[in-house]
Amino acid sequence: MTVDAFDNHAEIITSAKRAYHATLSLAIAKGSDRSYAILAMAESIRNSSDEILEANTLDLEASREMAVPELILDWLKLTPNRLENTVEILQRLGKLSDPLRKVRGADYQLEDSQSYSQLMPLGVIAFIYEAFPELAAIAAGLCIKTGNSIILKGSTEASHSNAAIGKALSSAIAETCLPEDCLQFITQEHGTSVRDVITQDQYINLAIPYGRSSLIQQVARQSTYPVLKSAMGNCYLYCSPSASMEMVHWVIVDSHASQPDPVNAVEKALIHRQCAPSSLITLCNSLKEKGFDLRGDEELAEAFPQLHLAKETEWGCAYLNKTVAFKLVDNLEHAVTWINEYSSGHADVIVTDSYQESCQFALGVNSAFIYTNASPRFCRNPPRGDSIFLGMSNQKGNRRGLINLESLTTVKHIIQGNGQF
Structure with a gap:
């Protein structure tokens, strides 16, 4: 402006x-x-x-x-x-x-x-x-x-x-x-x-x-x-070892579909170290075919040539376009701590088959909305319910x-x- x-x-x-x-x-x-x-x-x-x-x-x-x-x-x-x-x-x-x-x-x-x-x-x-x-x-x-x-x-x-x-x-x-x-x-x-x-x-x-x-x-x-x-963009997704990479792919792609303002677009993905490298390669290739620009932390960028290195300053900032940065984390606690420090704080996602993990994530992540195995895609005029939404707010308080x-x-x-x- x-x-x-x-x-x-x-x-x-x-x-x-x-x-x-x-x-x-x-x-x-x-x-x-x-x-x-x-x-x-x-x-x-x-x-x-x-x-x-x-x-x-x-x-x-x-x-x-x-x-x-x-x-x-x-x-x-x-x-x-x-x-x-x-x-x-x-x-x-x-x-x-x-x-x-x-x-x-x-x-x-x-x-x-x-x-x-x-x-x-x-x-x-x-x-x-x-x-x-x-x-x-x-x-x-x-x-x-x-x-x-x-x-x-x-x-x-x-x-x-x-x-x-x-x-x-x-x-x-x-x-x-x-x-x-x-x-x-x-x-x-x-x-x-x-x-x-x-x-x-x-x-x-x-x-x-x-x-x-x-x-x-x-x-x-x-x-x-x-x-x-x-708030807009810089939403995080945590992929647990039990997660389906097909679901991770769907959540990321669908979250970017609320054009022209990708309010709840997943722009950062935290991947558990136990996730199979082959699954991550498949995910990255599928996203590239969809027109996404992919980045990774130092470890991932070195291991996978298709990932550009994400700068340290990028983890706390919104891209507001079809860009996703990946980072390896050691466990759920590591993911929660990272999200609370760098996420925009209005919508974050966990993909997991563990009910206990989903509850721990929902309790630990300090964001307005938590999605479990669901796309955070924002809709101003949803087909269900009886309200219209102007946007999302990440501030604490009654609004x-x-x-x-x-x-x-x-x-x-x-x-x-x-x-x-």
Whole structure:
């Protein structure tokens, strides 16, 4: 993401104020009105698809001239299928039940009173994203559904695409009874930096950065209000002596299939020393045929010429492409220790036939999600269940794991007395 100067612009203050005042009305809007608005957003995106794709072509042409990395170009490129998937996500989101004001029991109880809690909106959410123009629509849908206003700050590489999507979303909201200011778009013309957005703690309640780790860390370090950090890539797989290499192959390949953002892609594989070298050779050859770039630690790179040497700095960093690095470990304890030090901490995998090993791995690895003999492939719109997911978070706390509707809510406690004193 192109980062602007750190000057504080009046434009973001105005936008933040508008979003703040809009959320006061949005928070008490009927669930049916919020759902209708999301369905209108879906229809507007579909009707504006030609204009959005034309704008995206301009962004791609400008980015190629500026030698933008291929990774960002992949994230930036919209297709009719990606837009249609976005429409389908919004349509499903609009049909889900209202997540707000659901009554829950409360641990805090007083004599002669009744206590309960309800899910409520957070307020104003800033979504700061690198490329991925369609995520603006999905994030906006999640926020509207949960009664939150949203401020969208996209990267300069996607400026035309962001403007076209923003126009479609705004026109849809204008046709509903919701406050138009609940959607705020920070465009390139505003000259507003990321730091300008993440220091408006008087009006904004949560920041969600999405993109490379450099952007995530910038927002986490500089924000003056809470940050819900997303995570992508650098997931680990541990292959035990009892594991099937065919399953290891399937898990790695399938985890990379969630394009264009391989959120839970397995990029590092820890192999137990007792695994047969012939099986590892077969695995590497199969992955190479699938277009993977393979690397290994010093011992493996020396033994297998098809593996490039992985630098020490690579074990803790995400590749964000079809690259997998292999490392030999002595035992399960060694694997758990290594993963806890170098993994991104949001999704890690064990392939084993041992139930005891799977339990030990799940207990020992300090990550949000643990997969046993299963692909960690991320799906924003899963066929089962009743939620839509924006991404994954590796931070500890009550918003760890999948970023969904409940992640964008807070709890209000209500104590109902009977007037006695």
